[in-house]
Amino acid sequence: MAAKPPSRFRVAVCQLDVRHDKRENLARARELVHRAARRGAELVALPEMFVCPYAAELFPRYAESYPGGEALQMLSQAAREERLYLVGGSIPEREGDRLYNASFVFDPEGKLIARHRKVHLFDVDLPGGFSFRESATLSAGSGPTVFSTALGTIGVAICFDIRFPAFFREMARRGAEVIVIPGAFNMITGPAHWELLLRARAVDNQIYTVGAAPARNPAAPYVAFGHSMVVSPWAEVIARAGPEETILTAEIDREYLKNIRQKLPLAAEKSAAEGCSGDRNGKGNGV
Numbered sequence: 070m071a072a073k074p075p076s077r078f079r080v081a082v083c084q085l086d087v088r089h090d091k092r093e094n095l096a097r098a099r100e101l102v103h104r105a106a107r108r109g110a111e112l113v114a115l116p117e118m119f120v121c122p123y124a125a126e127l128f129p130r131y132a133e134s135y136p137g138g139e140a141l142q143m144l145s146q147a148a149r150e151e152r153l154y155l156v157g158g159s160i161p162e163r164e165g166d167r168l169y170n171a172s173f174v175f176d177p178e179g180k181l182i183a184r185h186r187k188v189h190l191f192d193v194d195l196p197g198g199f200s201f202r203e204s205a206t207l208s209a210g211s212g213p214t215v216f217s218t219a220l221g222t223i224g225v226a227i228c229f230d231i232r233f234p235a236f237f238r239e240m241a242r243r244g245a246e247v248i249v250i251p252g253a254f255n256m257i258t259g260p261a262h263w264e265l266l267l268r269a270r271a272v273d274n275q276i277y278t279v280g281a282a283p284a285r286n287p288a289a290p291y292v293a294f295g296h297s298m299v300v301s302p303w304a305e306v307i308a309r310a311g312p313e314e315t316i317l318t319a320e321i322d323r324e325y326l327k328n329i330r331q332k333l334p335l336a337a338e339k340s341a342a343e344g345c346s347g348d349r350n351g352k353g354n355g356v
């Protein structure tokens with residue numbers, strides 16, 4: 070029988086300053102994972118698109134297919150050598166003639182245990198003239214990703230996925246206690262929504278959320294907000310980075326999570342919205 074997960078463990082986010090040179094990104098990511106391990110982290114996360122600048126037209130050039138590819142090899146090897154669970158941020162993944170924004174997760178033996186392909190692609194026209202079209206080069210994944218580990222049940226979602234509450238609800242329903250979100254919010258939506266969404270998804274599902282952002286590089290074509298964050302199931306920000314390259318660590322406390330779920334038993338309740346037949350005339354409850 071599998072051993073019971075520990076009540077506490079340390080998570081780390083490597084807030085990498087992503088540059089154009091893939092090899093350099095991989096080498097620095099490897100070094101940050103090593104430093105995170107030395108700080109006692111058993112679950113480590115890298116940022117969204119940590120191998121390349123965040124630009125749809127660049128994704129094909131940096132893409133890899135499983136199981137080959139330098140990034141995937143580095144991730145598997147790093148997880149094995151450091152004996153930890155590694156959520157490999159995300160990379161452009163090629164399968165046949167399609168590309169995905171995909172996160173590969175490796176266990177302490179270096180074995181692939183999960184892959185999440187971003188489901189909600191970032192196709193937006195924001196105020197101020199900022200537009201982004203991930204769908205210009207990427208295809209969407211098809212569902213949520215939740216998996217068992219020796220540390221408990223973990224989910225992975227990528228960036229824009231966080232804006233969809235029902236998607237996170239489904240991950241929580243499948244048992245996720247910690248959801249890791251590699252995400253590169255920008256200088257418009259980052260200050261407005263990044264913390265809000267990490268805290269909202271944490272409190273409404275009573276989970277830990279771990280937001281893994283790249284560091285801010287003002288010279289990049291897409292300027293990331295940074296500010297990786299770990300949020301408790303009570304919506305407390307328990308660790309927060311600034312904009313620069315850094316390693317963030319925090320303690321995940323599964324007893325605390327259980328306690329909150331017991332004292333405030335939301336999952337057991339069927340919400341009014343799920344239970345009702347839908348009064349479209351807005352007459353309300355029994356009027």
Ligand SMILES: O=C(O)CCC(=O)C(=O)O
Pocket residue numbers: 117190191227228229230232252253254255258259262
């Ligand atoms: O939702 C946002 O504001 C940012 C999303 C994003 O940058 C992404 O999905 O990569």
